[in-house]
Amino acid sequence: MRVKQILFLFLVSLILFNCENKEKLTLEEQLNLTPDILVEGESDIGLSSFSKRYDSDIISKLYSEALENDKKLNALNEKIKNFTNDSIIEKTKAFTKYSNTNDHYWSSIDKYISSLNDSIIKKETTAFFDKLKLNFENSIDNQTKLLSLIDTKKEKLRDQLTLMKLFVTEPMMRNYQVN
Structure with a gap:
C-alpha cells in the first residue's frame, strides 16, 4: 500500500512539474497538447497499418519528447539512469575479483583433495579446508549481502523507471487520441 502511495505522489509531482515548464500556455491548453512526434505530417513513427517499418517503441519516443520539454523530469531521469547503469560494477570490481580469486582457490583445493589416495587423509584435509572456506565466506558475508x-x-x-515512462506518456497519447 505504501508503494502505491509513493508512486501516486511521484506521478502527481511529475505532472505538476510538467505543467510548470510550459509557462505561456494555460493549464487547459497544456493538457490538450498533442505530442510533437504525433503531429500529423511531422511524425516519423510509421503507425500506418500498411507500414512495414512500424516503430514498436513509441513509448521511448514520447518519453524522449517529455524529457526535452521538462527539465525536472530530465534531471530525475538522469539520476535514475546513474543508479541503474553499470557504474556499480566498476565500483565493486576489486571485491568481485577478490571473491572470484578465492572461489577459484577453493575449487582448486577440491580438485587437489580429490586426487589424494588415502581416504583418512582426504577426509581430514577436506574437513580442515571446509572450515577455512566457511571462515572466509563468513568474513565476506556482509559484502556479499550488500551486493545482492x-x-x-x-x-x-528499473521497474519504477518503466512505470514512470508509461505514466508520463499516457496523457500524451490520450491527448493525441482526443485531438
Whole structure:
C-alpha cells in the first residue's frame, strides 16, 4: 500500500512539474497538447497499418519528447539512469575479483583433495579446508549481502523507471487520441 502511495505522489509531482515548464500556455491548453512526434505530417513513427517499418517503441519516443520539454523530469531521469547503469560494477570490481580469486582457490583445493589416495587423509584435509572456506565466506558475508541488496534495488528502480515512462506518456497519447 505504501508503494502505491509513493508512486501516486511521484506521478502527481511529475505532472505538476510538467505543467510548470510550459509557462505561456494555460493549464487547459497544456493538457490538450498533442505530442510533437504525433503531429500529423511531422511524425516519423510509421503507425500506418500498411507500414512495414512500424516503430514498436513509441513509448521511448514520447518519453524522449517529455524529457526535452521538462527539465525536472530530465534531471530525475538522469539520476535514475546513474543508479541503474553499470557504474556499480566498476565500483565493486576489486571485491568481485577478490571473491572470484578465492572461489577459484577453493575449487582448486577440491580438485587437489580429490586426487589424494588415502581416504583418512582426504577426509581430514577436506574437513580442515571446509572450515577455512566457511571462515572466509563468513568474513565476506556482509559484502556479499550488500551486493545482492544493491542488485535488488537496481531492479526495482528499473521497474519504477518503466512505470514512470508509461505514466508520463499516457496523457500524451490520450491527448493525441482526443485531438
